[in-house]
Amino acid sequence: MKALSKDLIDNPELWRLSLMTGDKGISVFACPVVGEGSVISEYLPYDAAVSSRASAIEDVVYANPMLLLPFRKVDIVFDTVKTAVVPADVQPDNFGRMLNLGSEWVIREAPLDSREKLIYAVDRGVDNFVSRTYDMGSRHHVLELLNCYCMRKKQSLAAARMYVNIGVDTLDLLVYNRLGLCALQHVACTSADECVYRALAVFKQCGLDPDYDEIVVSGNSERRHHLMPELSRFVANVLPAIFPSAAYHGDSTAHKAPFPLVILPLCE
Numbered sequence: 071m072k073a074l075s076k077d078l079i080d081n082p083e084l085w086r087l088s089l090m091t092g093d094k095g096i097s098v099f100a101c102p103v104v105g106e107g108s109v110i111s112e113y114l115p116y117d118a119a120v121s122s123r124a125s126a127i128e129d130v131v132y133a134n135p136m137l138l139l140p141f142r143k144v145d146i147v148f149d150t151v152k153t154a155v156v157p158a159d160v161q162p163d164n165f166g167r168m169l170n171l172g173s174e175w176v177i178r179e180a181p182l183d184s185r186e187k188l189i190y191a192v193d194r195g196v197d198n199f200v201s202r203t204y205d206m207g208s209r210h211h212v213l214e215l216l217n218c219y220c221m222r223k224k225q226s227l228a229a230a231r232m233y234v235n236i237g238v239d240t241l242d243l244l245v246y247n248r249l250g251l252c253a254l255q256h257v258a259c260t261s262a263d264e265c266v267y268r269a270l271a272v273f274k275q276c277g278l279d280p281d282y283d284e285i286v287v288s289g290n291s292e293r294r295h296h297l298m299p300e301l302s303r304f305v306a307n308v309l310p311a312i313f314p315s316a317a318y319h320g321d322s323t324a325h326k327a328p329f330p331l332v333i334l335p336l337c338e
Contacts, residue, residue: 074136082139088331090147099331111327124195144207152191165189180214213256215330218337229283236289241265245276252276266300280305288329
């Protein structure tokens, strides 16, 4: 794969860079801060021979000079499955014990609503590299962004709804009813059959009605197009997520970017 050259962007101070660190690579989404224009969306895999996640990310970043330009804003989105939803008043000192993790992990948190928050673990080496390289960048988790976006959509809900977001090798499940958030999961999932099973299991656990309530599906287009017909065998209302017009930027390349990176500016 050709490296992302710094020559791709003339005025980086007018651009925004969003990076999502996953198990096997980094998703890159860069777009102009104002107005319409070309966007850049790429998936940069790690070198499988590099054992350390921090070293693998560092290698990818330094092999792609565009990622080190002085962007106006940089966002780091962590795609870690080491997560838990806890009451909003739980103190940070308890997080590591809740996730059963040692000192090689940094525990971060993000609010979900007035009652609950998300805690998630980031490899300490990755966290240190990101902090050194993008010291002014914002930090998010995939579920934090999806929940923010879905909560805004929930305001007009007449029925309960499940949101399914499909990543390269992950599955996000968010369920809302009239009382608010019912379920929130971010799991490793590479098999289409497993994704269908997990989604339907959570749908049932939350008491949703397969004849009335909805499933809205976003994410990786190839996996999404396979998953939706399978879900439709069991649930009457399975719909594709509507791509937000504010995130289009006048370039169809935006449709290929991971959904959490696309909606990130809409969650601020």
